Amino acid sequence: MAEIKKAAVIGAGVMGAGIAAHITNAGIPVVLLDIVPKDGNNRNAIAEGAVAKMLKTEPAPFMSTRNAKMITTGNIEDNLDLLADCDWIVEAIIERLDIKQDLYKKIEGTRKKGSIVSSNTSTIPLKELTGGMPATMVPDFVITHFFNPPRYMRLLEVVASDKTRKDAVETIRTFGDIALGKGVVMCKDTPGFIANRIGSYWMQAGLKYALEYGLTVEEADAVGSRPFGIPKTGFFGLMDLVGLDLIPHVSKSMISLLPKSDDYHRITSEPPVITTMIKNGWIGRKGPGGFYRLKKEGGKRIKESIDLQTAEYAPSVKPQLDSLSAAKKGGLQALVETDDKGGKFAWAMISQALVYTAGLVPEIADTVFDVDEAMKDGYGWNNGPFEMIDNVGAAWLAEKLTAAKIEVPGLLKLAAEKGGFYRVENGTRQYLTTKGEYTNVVRPEGVLKLSDIKLASKPVIKNPSAKVWDIGDGVLCFEFTSRANSLDPMTMAAYKDVLKLFKNDKDKKWKALVIHNEGPNFSVGANVGLMLFAANIAVWGELESQVEDGQKTYLALKQAPFPVVAAPLGMALGGGCEILLHSDAIQAHAETYTGLVEVGVGVIPGWGGCKEMLLRFKSNPKLPRGPMPAVAKSFEMIGTAQVSRSAAQAREMGILRREDGITMNRDRLLADAKAKALKLAENYAPPEDAEISLPGPGGAAGLKLALDTLVLQGKATPHDKVVATGLAKVLSGGDTDHTQTITEKNLLKLERAVFMELARNEASLARMEHMLDTGKPLRN
Numbered sequence: 001m002a003e004i005k006k007a008a009v010i011g012a013g014v015m016g017a018g019i020a021a022h023i024t025n026a027g028i029p030v031v032l033l034d035i036v037p038k039d040g041n042n043r044n045a046i047a048e049g050a051v052a053k054m055l056k057t058e059p060a061p062f063m064s065t066r067n068a069k070m071i072t073t074g075n076i077e078d079n080l081d082l083l084a085d086c087d088w089i090v091e092a093i094i095e096r097l098d099i100k101q102d103l104y105k106k107i108e109g110t111r112k113k114g115s116i117v118s119s120n121t122s123t124i125p126l127k128e129l130t131g132g133m134p135a136t137m138v139p140d141f142v143i144t145h146f147f148n149p150p151r152y153m154r155l156l157e158v159v160a161s162d163k164t165r166k167d168a169v170e171t172i173r174t175f176g177d178i179a180l181g182k183g184v185v186m187c188k189d190t191p192g193f194i195a196n197r198i199g200s201y202w203m204q205a206g207l208k209y210a211l212e213y214g215l216t217v218e219e220a221d222a223v224g225s226r227p228f229g230i231p232k233t234g235f236f237g238l239m240d241l242v243g244l245d246l247i248p249h250v251s252k253s254m255i256s257l258l259p260k261s262d263d264y265h266r267i268t269s270e271p272p273v274i275t276t277m278i279k280n281g282w283i284g285r286k287g288p289g290g291f292y293r294l295k296k297e298g299g300k301r302i303k304e305s306i307d308l309q310t311a312e313y314a315p316s317v318k319p320q321l322d323s324l325s326a327a328k329k330g331g332l333q334a335l336v337e338t339d340d341k342g343g344k345f346a347w348a349m350i351s352q353a354l355v356y357t358a359g360l361v362p363e364i365a366d367t368v369f370d371v372d373e374a375m376k377d378g379y380g381w382n383n384g385p386f387e388m389i390d391n392v393g394a395a396w397l398a399e400k401l402t403a404a405k406i407e408v409p410g411l412l413k414l415a416a417e418k419g420g421f422y423r424v425e426n427g428t429r430q431y432l433t434t435k436g437e438y439t440n441v442v443r444p445e446g447v448l449k450l451s452d453i454k455l456a457s458k459p460v461i462k463n464p465s466a467k468v469w470d471i472g473d474g475v476l477c478f479e480f481t482s483r484a485n486s487l488d489p490m491t492m493a494a495y496k497d498v499l500k501l502f503k504n505d506k507d508k509k510w511k512a513l514v515i516h517n518e519g520p521n522f523s524v525g526a527n528v529g530l531m532l533f534a535a536n537i538a539v540w541g542e543l544e545s546q547v548e549d550g551q552k553t554y555l556a557l558k559q560a561p562f563p564v565v566a567a568p569l570g571m572a573l574g575g576g577c578e579i580l581l582h583s584d585a586i587q588a589h590a591e592t593y594t595g596l597v598e599v600g601v602g603v604i605p606g607w608g609g610c611k612e613m614l615l616r617f618k619s620n621p622k623l624p625r626g627p628m629p630a631v632a633k634s635f636e637m638i639g640t641a642q643v644s645r646s647a648a649q650a651r652e653m654g655i656l657r658r659e660d661g662i663t664m665n666r667d668r669l670l671a672d673a674k675a676k677a678l679k680l681a682e683n684y685a686p687p688e689d690a691e692i693s694l695p696g697p698g699g700a701a702g703l704k705l706a707l708d709t710l711v712l713q714g715k716a717t718p719h720d721k722v723v724a725t726g727l728a729k730v731l732s733g734g735d736t737d738h739t740q741t742i743t744e745k746n747l748l749k750l751e752r753a754v755f756m757e758l759a760r761n762e763a764s765l766a767r768m769e770h771m772l773d774t775g776k777p778l779r780n
Contacts, residue, residue: 001167002114004028004175008086010076010103012050015120016092018150021054021061024070025151025590025648026179026664031082036075047073061151063590063646076103080110088175090144092120095253100124101132108134116168118144122196123253126159126189139165142172145193147378152591155378156182157193177444181590181664183377190364191257192250194371195378197364198385200250202353204267206235209348210308211271213341217291217305222319223342224349227327227335229383229391236291236305238379240284244277244291263356276311292316332392350392351406357385359409362434368411368421369431369441386421386431394420427456448671450477450518461497465490468498474511474681475674476501485519486527487575489546492553502562512677512684513560515579516567516670522592525574526550528601532768535759544756550575550607551748558582559687563680567673568592569666573643577655578605581612584680584687586660587673588647594655595643600777602719602764604727605638606755611747613638614731615690616654627695627738628702631731635703638731639724641777691741694733703728719763719780726754 005028009020012034020030034046042048051071054061062068074082083089089107091100100119107117117140119129130138142160147153156176160169169186176182187193192200210220221234233240239247251268258264277283277290284290293313294301304313323342327335336347357371365371372384389397389412398416401408408416414436415421421432429452430438443449453469461468465482478498482488502510516522534543557564566572566580569589577594580586588594596609604610617623617630636642637653644650647662656662661676663669695702707724710716716724733742734750758764763780770778 001174002087002116002171004087004116004171004179006086007031007088007090008033008083009090009092010034010107011092011094011120012047012073013092015146015148015150016090017050017054018061018148019090019092019120019146020071021067022146022150022180024067025063026175027070028179029070029072031072031074031079031086033074033076033079033082036077043075043078044073047075059149059152060645061149063151064648064652067648076106080106083107083110083115084112086111086115088116088118088172090118090120095121095123097124097128100129104129104133104137108137114140116140116142116172118142118172120144120146122193123191123250123257125191125257126161130161130163138163140168142169143189143193144172144176145187147195153378154181154183155195155374156180156184157187157195157374157378158184159187159189159193161189177665178446178668179664181666183373183667185365185370185374185377187370187374188362188364188366191254194364194374196250197254197360198353198357198371198375199379200247200254201264201267201356202349203235203239203247204251204264204269205349205353207239207271207274208267208269209345209352210235211273213345213348215308215341215345216317216319217308218316219319219321219342220345222324223321223327223335223346227324227332227346228349228381228388230379230381240290240292242284243286244274244283245286248274248278263352267352267356271308273306273308273311277306282306289313332388333396336392350388350397351401351404354385354389354397355401355406355409355412358389358412361411367431367433386415389415390420390422424455428452429455443667446671447665447667448674449667450479450516450670453477461494461501463490463494463497466494468494468501471514471670471674473674473678474509475677476510476513477670477674478513478515479517480519480523481517482527485517485521485523485576487523487525487550488527488530489549492549495553495557499556499560502560510562511681512563512565512674513557514565514567514670514673514677515583516673518666519570521570521576522566522568522572522594523576523579524571525576525597526606528768529772531759532765532772535765535768540756540760543759544752547606547752547755551752554578554582554608555744555748558584559689561684561686563677563684565673565677565680567669568594569669573597574605574609575607578607578609578612580655581609581616585676586656587669587676588650588656588660588662589666589669590647590662590664591666592647592650593643593645594650595641595653596638597641597643599639599641599720599723599727600767601771602723602761602767603755603758604723604730604751606751608744608748608751610634610638610727610730610751611744613654614692614694614747616657618692620654627693628699631695631699632703634731635724635728639727690744692733692747693738693741694731694736696733696735696737698737699732700725700728703732717779719761719767722761722763723758726758730754 007023008031009016010033020032023030032047036043037045145157147155173184176184217236225232225234281287282289292305295304303316305316321342323335323338323340326338368386372386375381375384394415398408429441459467467479469477471477563584565585566583567587572594574597596605598605613634617633623629650656663672711721730751767778
C-alpha cells in the first residue's frame with residue numbers, strides 16, 4: 001500500500017480550500033491550485049486569497065495557524081508541474097462534467113505514475129466522470145466526498161469502480177481514517193451516495209409534512225429531533241445551517257439522476273414559503289436569517305421564526321404538544337401513537353422517510369451498518385435510520401405499515417421476523433445482512449471502543465459519577481458518568497477506589513490507568529451547582545474539605561505507582577484540564593478544547609492547576625530562565641481563561657507537552673492511549689515531589705501593575721481585578737522569594753486558601769449563579 005506524503009487540491013473554493021487545510025492538519029504538505037483570475041496582476045490570487053480567508057474563518061479550518069505555511073498556492077495554467085511529486089490529487093472544482101474531464105486530461109500529463117486522483121463531487125456519478133477520462137487514470141481514480149466543513153464533519157464517502165486498483169482504495173481508506181480522522185464509508189455509485197440521498201429526502205419530507213399537518217418550525221424541529229436521536233437543529237435548523245439556497249440545487253440534481261419510479265420525485269417540492277425566502281435572501285445562517293433569525297430590539301436579541309404559511313417572522317414560541325410529552329416518557333413509539341399533529345407528523349416521517357431508507361439497501365451501500373454510520377458521521381445523528389427503526393420496533397412498524405396499506409420493504413420484513421436490525425450476541429454487536437443473517441460489527445485494526453467493551457463486561461468499580469472498566473492487558477479505563485461529566489466528591493471517591501485496587505493488587509494484575517470516555521466532552525470541570533449550593537447554605541468547612549480532597553486525590557494520582565494516561569476529546573475545562581495536567585501523559589483527540597477557565601466563575605483553579613502550569617512553564621526550554629517568565633505566562637493563560645481550539649493549539653499553549661500524543665480519529669483514541677500506558681508501564685517510576693522557586697510579593701506587585709492598566713483601559717472589570725489579584729498571589733508563591741523553594745503541597749495550600757477567599761465573595765457567587773442560569777460568564 002502506497003503512502004501519502006504530499007497532496008494537491010485543485011479548486012480553492014470553500015470545500016477545496018477546507019480539504020487542503022485539513023490535510024495540513026494531518027501534517028501533510030499540500031499544493032492548492034485554482035484558475036487565473038480575470039482581473040489583477042496576481043495570477044495566484046484565488047488560491048492565496050482562500051488561504052488568507054481561512055486564517056480568519058470561524059470555526060477555524062486549520063487546527064494551528066502554522067499549518068497555513070504547509071500550503072503551496074498556484075494556478076492551473078502555470079503550476080500544474082507542482083503535481084509531479086504529489087501522491088494524492090483531489091479535484092474540487094465546479095460541478096460540470098465537461099470542465100472536470102478537461103482538467104483530468106491536463107492532470108494526466110503531469111502527475112506521477114501510481115498517484116491517486118479523486119473527485120469531491122457530490123452529484124456526478126463515477127461512471128460519468130471516468131467516461132471521457134484517459135484510460136491510464138481510471139485505475140487510480142475514486143470519488144472522495146467530504147462534508148462541509150471538512151475539518152469537523154467526520155464522514156468521508158468513497159466510491160470506487162471495478163476498475164479501480166484495490167491498493168489505491170485501501171490507501172485512501174487508511175489515510176482518511178488514521179491521518180484525517182474520518183469515518184470512511186464505501187458507497188455504491190448512486191445519486192447522492194448515502195448521506196445526501198437519505199438526508200435530502202429527510203429534509204424534503206420534513207418540509208412537506210410540516211406544511212400538511214400545520215406544524216410551526218419549532219414544533220417540527222422538536223418532534224423531528226431528540227425523539228428520533230437527531231440533533232436539536234431538526235429539519236429547519238439544519239436547512240438554515242446548510243443554506244436554503246443549496247437545497248433546490250441538490251433536489252434538482254437528485255431528480256435529474258433518479259428514475260421516475262423513485263419516491264424522491266413525489267416528496268420533493270418548492271412551496272411558496274421557500275420561493276419567498278430565497279427571493280428575499282433569507283437563506284439561513286449565511287444570510288440575515290432563514291427559518292430562524294435573531295432580531296435586535298431594545299438592546300436585546302430576540303429569536304424569531306418564520307410562519308410556513310405566510311412567510312412572515314414572529315417571536316419563537318416553545319412547542320407545547322401532548323406527543324412531545326409522551327415521547328419524554330415512552331420514546332418514539334409513544335410519540336407516534338399520540339393523536340395530535342406532532343404524532344401524525346412523526347408517523348409520516350417514519351412511514352415515509354425511514355421506510356424509503358429501508359428500501360435503499362443494498363442499492364446505495366452493502367450493509368445497514370454502513371448506512372447508519374454514514375448518517376451519524378455525515379449529519380451528526382445520534383441514531384442511524386436502522387437504529388431508529390429498532391428503537392420504535394421493527395415488528396411494530398411492519399405491522400402498522402401493513403394496517404395502513406403501505407408496502408413493507410423486504411429488508412424491514414426480515415428485521416421484523418428476526419427481531420430487529422441489530423442484536424448483541426455473546427457480548428458482540430451484530431447487524432442483519434440482506435441475506436437475513438446476523439454478522440459481527442468488525443472494527444478496523446487499531447480501533448478500541450469503550451462502548452464495545454461495555455457489551456461484553458461489567459465495571460470493575462462503579463458509583464453514580466464514575467465507572468472503571470478492564471480494557472485488557474492489565475489496563476483500566478476510568479470513565480466519568482455524571483451529567484456533562486462534571487466532577488464531584490463521588491468522582492474523587494472512585495479515584496481513591498482505583499488507588500486502593502492497585503495497592504491491594506498482590507498478583508500485579510493491573511499495570512496502568514487510562515482516563516477516557518466516549519461522551520461529546522471529556523469533562524466540563526467541577527460541579528459548580530454543588531459548589532454554589534454549599535456556599536448558599538454557608539457550609540464553608542465542607543466546601544474547603546472538598547477542595548482539599550480533590551487536591552490530595554489529584555496529587556495521589558500524579559504520584560501513584562502506576563502510569564496514568566488521560567485521553568480527552570471535546571471539552572476538558574477547569575477540573576477536567578487539571579486531570580490532564582496531573583497525568584503522566586496525554587493522548588488527546590485532535591478536537592480537544594482545553595483550558596483553566598475558573599476565573600469565569602469568580603475563582604481560580606483549585607485542584608492543582610496553578611501549580612501544574614507553573615511546573616510546565618518552568619520546564620519549557622522555549623521560555624527564558626528566571627523567576628518571572630513562567631509566572632507571567634501562567635498568569636496570562638489562566639487569568640484570561642484561554643481555551644485551546646484544538647489539541648495542536650493545546651500543545652502550543654503548553655498544556656500538552658512535546659512527548660504527548662494526538663490522535664486524529666476518535667475511534668482510535670482509546671487504543672492509542674492504552675498503548676502509551678503500556679509503554680510507560682515498562683520500568684515505571686512515579687515522579688518525585690517537585691519544588692519550585694517563585695518571585696513572591698515582588699512578582700505579584702509586577703502582575704498587579706499590569707492588571708491596573710487593563711482596568712483603566714476598560715479591558716478588565718472590578719471583579720476581574722479581585723480574582724486576578726488572588727491568582728497573582730498564588731502564582732508568585734505568596735510570602736516567598738526567588739532564593740527559596742516552595743513544595744507542591746505548600747503551593748496547594750496557598751491555592752486552596754485563595755480559592756476559599758474568592759468563593760466567599762458575593763461577586764464570585766454571582767458569577768457562578770449566572771453561569772448556571774445562562775451558560776455564559778458574567779462580567780461584573
